[in-house]
Amino acid sequence: MPGNDVSIHGEWSSRWAFVLAATGSAVGLGNIWKFPYITGENGGGAFVLVYLISIGLIGIPIMMAEVMLGRRGRLSPINTMRKLAKAGGHSRHWQWLGWAGVLTGFLILSYYSVIAGWALSYTVRAATGEFTGADAGTIKNIFTDFISSPLALLGWHTLFIVMTMVIVSRGVRGGLEKAVKLLMPALFILLVLLVGFAINTGAFSRGVEFLFYPDFARIGWNGILIAMGHAFFTLSLGMGSIMVYGSYLPKNISIAKTTFLIAGADTLVALMAGMVIFPIVFANDLQAGSGPGLIFQTLPIAFGHMWGGLFFGTLFFILLVFAAWTSAISLIEPAVAWLVENHNMTRRKASVVAGFVTWFVGIGTVLSFNLADNIRLFGKTFFDLLDYLTANILLPLGGLIMAIFATWVLSTKSSVSELELGEGLKYSLWFYLVKFVAPIAVLVVFLNVINVINL
Numbered sequence: 001m002p003g004n005d006v007s008i009h010g011e012w013s014s015r016w017a018f019v020l021a022a023t024g025s026a027v028g029l030g031n032i033w034k035f036p037y038i039t040g041e042n043g044g045g046a047f048v049l050v051y052l053i054s055i056g057l058i059g060i061p062i063m064m065a066e067v068m069l070g071r072r073g074r075l076s077p078i079n080t081m082r083k084l085a086k087a088g089g090h091s092r093h094w095q096w097l098g099w100a101g102v103l104t105g106f107l108i109l110s111y112y113s114v115i116a117g118w119a120l121s122y123t124v125r126a127a128t129g130e131f132t133g134a135d136a137g138t139i140k141n142i143f144t145d146f147i148s149s150p151l152a153l154l155g156w157h158t159l160f161i162v163m164t165m166v167i168v169s170r171g172v173r174g175g176l177e178k179a180v181k182l183l184m185p186a187l188f189i190l191l192v193l194l195v196g197f198a199i200n201t202g203a204f205s206r207g208v209e210f211l212f213y214p215d216f217a218r219i220g221w222n223g224i225l226i227a228m229g230h231a232f233f234t235l236s237l238g239m240g241s242i243m244v245y246g247s248y249l250p251k252n253i254s255i256a257k258t259t260f261l262i263a264g265a266d267t268l269v270a271l272m273a274g275m276v277i278f279p280i281v282f283a284n285d286l287q288a289g290s291g292p293g294l295i296f297q298t299l300p301i302a303f304g305h306m307w308g309g310l311f312f313g314t315l316f317f318i319l320l321v322f323a324a325w326t327s328a329i330s331l332i333e334p335a336v337a338w339l340v341e342n343h344n345m346t347r348r349k350a351s352v353v354a355g356f357v358t359w360f361v362g363i364g365t366v367l368s369f370n371l372a373d374n375i376r377l378f379g380k381t382f383f384d385l386l387d388y389l390t391a392n393i394l395l396p397l398g399g400l401i402m403a404i405f406a407t408w409v410l411s412t413k414s415s416v417s418e419l420e421l422g423e424g425l426k427y428s429l430w431f432y433l434v435k436f437v438a439p440i441a442v443l444v445v446f447l448n449v450i451n452v453i454n455l
């Protein structure tokens with residue numbers, strides 16, 4: 001009977017361990033690197049509003065569904081889906097959801113690692129005083145020179161993959177719990193400090209206005225898709241990261257409460273990152289829409305001019321690397337757990353295999369910033385294409401199918417007993433959001449982007 005046994009991979013030692021690990025997965029480059037740059041590219045306030053609505057109406061309910069499926073299945077997402085479908089007498093094809101998730105995880109990690117490599121390199125640059133006193137122009141040149149060197153990017157990408165695989169091969173529980181407990185609060189405090197710096201740039205109110213004043217003329221359906229896709233990306237939803245972490249969750253823990261905590265912390269970090277970046281952008285006459293390099297072209301200006309900038313700059317990039325690290329682990333865990341379950345591999349061997357594949361695909365992203373930046377498909381570089389495909393198509397689709405499975409296929413008896421929300425209003429709210437609102441919202445956005453309907 002699903003739900004009664006214990007995961008063969010071990011379990012979290014407490015509710016906090018799960019909250020920390022899942023927060024570690026959620027808070028990452030998505031919050032600090034991606035959220036500001038896509039907000040900048042998509043006009044600010046209206047985009048942020050769509051993102052926040054997506055978190056509340058789609059992200060949180062689906063996150064509860066994903067944790068629930070994991071805890072009921074207790075195996076890697078592929079085997080969890082197979083087991084749950086079988087137990088309810090449904091088609092074994094549901095396991096394809098797990099497969100799609102594994103593929104999506106590889107694809108995301110392949111470029112995620114390249115960007116995490118940028119953060120590694122910037123840690124060294126900050127520590128060696130490269131930013132001290134530098135103006136916006138110099139900072140921009142440092143960035144452009146850096147990304148035009150394929151070897152430099154490849155080296156840092158390789159280092160980050162190795163770092164990730166070392167942790168994954170030891171199992172996600174031990175080291176991770178301790179690291180996240182210390183580093184997440186540190187990252188948070190540092191962001192508060194940086195908001196303090198941003199307040200003194202003289203452009204704080206402009207930055208905040210950009211972030212929170214919605215001007216709907218600036219956003220179209222594609223922007224709405226990007227905002228919605230980012231809600232999945234930032235909460236680690238739709239590919240099995242949260243499902244596999246849910247499978248290590250002991251039985252007596254409230255899924256709803258933990259989900260709210262995780263989503264709340266994640267959103268707060270993203271909004272704070274925005275409140276740091278945009279004032280610096282406007283105070284230095286930079287372009288809000290300058291793309292993936294945005295934080296690397298703005299934050300060093302702050303570190304170059306603030307008191308203790310060498311120390312705080314170094315610390316910031318170290319913490320950013322850690323945030324990326326704890327996310328990267330969760331991207332590859334579904335694949336590694338499956339290799340261990342079905343191929344009788346040791347975790348170590350499984351990590352090497354998974355790491356090598358990811359590293360190899362990552363070379364495409366490395367080159368898309370330099371040698372191959374003129375190779376375009378649909379007007380996008382390899383990196384842009386991979387990002388668009390995963391964040392805006394595969395994750396919402398994965399989430400949609402999870403939502404359908406959790407509410408249309410799985411018996412309500414199962415979800416009632418797993419979620420422990422009672423059978424009243426709270427449960428109904430979750431149920432109807434996941435059964436109707438989230439799937440319809442995802443479909444409406446998809447259909448509008450491909451112009452099949454016009455809403």
Ligand code: TRP
Nearest residue numbers: 026028029030233234236241327
């Ligand atoms: N949420 C992480 C971030 O914002 C990235 C991440 C980890 C992720 N696991 C995921 C994104 C699973 C999508 C799916 O940086």
